[in-house]
Amino acid sequence: MSDDEVKEALADESRLRQRRWLRVLLLVSLAILLVVLGSEFPEYKEPSRHPQVATVGPDDQLIAPGERVGFIRLGLHIAAVEERLGRGRAKPTQTAVLYRFDTAGLFCAVQRGQVSSVLVSNPIYKTHAGLSVGSDADLVVRELGDEYEYEPLEKNAPPASPTPGPGLAPNGTGMVYGYTLHYWREGIHVNLVHDKVETVLIMAPTNN
Numbered sequence: 001m002s003d004d005e006v007k008e009a010l011a012d013e014s015r016l017r018q019r020r021w022l023r024v025l026l027l028v029s030l031a032i033l034l035v036v037l038g039s040e041f042p043e044y045k046e047p048s049r050h051p052q053v054a055t056v057g058p059d060d061q062l063i064a065p066g067e068r069v070g071f072i073r074l075g076l077h078i079a080a081v082e083e084r085l086g087r088g089r090a091k092p093t094q095t096a097v098l099y100r101f102d103t104a105g106l107f108c109a110v111q112r113g114q115v116s117s118v119l120v121s122n123p124i125y126k127t128h129a130g131l132s133v134g135s136d137a138d139l140v141v142r143e144l145g146d147e148y149e150y151e152p153l154e155k156n157a158p159p160a161s162p163t164p165g166p167g168l169a170p171n172g173t174g175m176v177y178g179y180t181l182h183y184w185r186e187g188i189h190v191n192l193v194h195d196k197v198e199t200v201l202i203m204a205p206t207n208n
Contacts, residue, residue, distance in 0.1 A: 063127045065144075066187025066205040069106065069118040070125060074204055078110045105133075109203075117203035125200075137195040140181060144190075149182040149208070153191065184208040 061070050068074065072081055078099060082088055088099035088108070096109040096116060105122025108115045126132040129143040178193035187205035191198045 061125050063120060063125050063131070063188075063200060063202065065127070065183070065202060067202070069120055069202055072106070072108065072115060072118055074115055074117070074202070076115045077113055078108065078115060079113075081108060081115065117201055120200040120202070121198075131190075131197070131200075133197050133199065135197045137192055137197075140190050140192070140197065144181070144183050144186060144188065147183070147185070149184065151180045151182060153178045153180055182208075 063069050066074075071084060078088075081099070081101075085101045085104050085106070088101045091098045091100070096111045099108045099110055100106075101108070105120065105124070107119035107121070109117040109119070121133055123133040127143060129139070131139055131143050178191060178198065181190045181192070183189065184206045185208075187203055189201040189203070191201070
């Protein structure tokens with residue numbers, strides 16, 4: 001095998017590991033979010049007129065794909081995040097430590113002390129075009145385009161009623177089916193249920 005073939009094989013293996021890590025992170029993040037929202041989180045309240053994060057300009061609550069969410073830039077040390085948002089609740093996973101910030105509605109995946117991705121569940125954070133948690137799938141595609149990877153997802157829902165409502169499986173399994181749109185090159189991954197944005201994940205862009 002030539003050197004070029006070896007390098008290409010190693011690159012393919014690296015991309016495969018990266019995609020596998022992201023899928024694990026997404027599933028773990030969604031699972032934690034669902035458990036928290038279902039049992040541990042207090043009922044969501046409208047953001048305070050005096051948010052914890054100091055205003056640094058007109059884009060202080062901006063979602064910038066592949067770069068940042070508010071002041072939290074990818075690569076920022078977790079100590080700087082906790083200095084602004086307060087102490088987060090840490091949960092170790094196989095690939096990273098997840099820090100949960102209840103009031104802000106943010107999850108940070110941390111590797112070697114630095115933020116590697118940010119999961120957003122709070123609609124106060126928006127992209128330049130206004131895409132946020134709660135946005136319709138139409139806005140997602142219109143802003144980010146149609147060069148995405150589609151991944152179906154499912155999660156446990158409350159017990160199904162005799163007549164399943166919208167989104168419940170007709171066989172009464174009590175499963176809600178959603179999907180993720182992976183915009184790898186832009187560094188943004190959008191989870192949707194009922195064609196509504198449920199969470200937004202920001203991480204470094206890749207060539208997948």
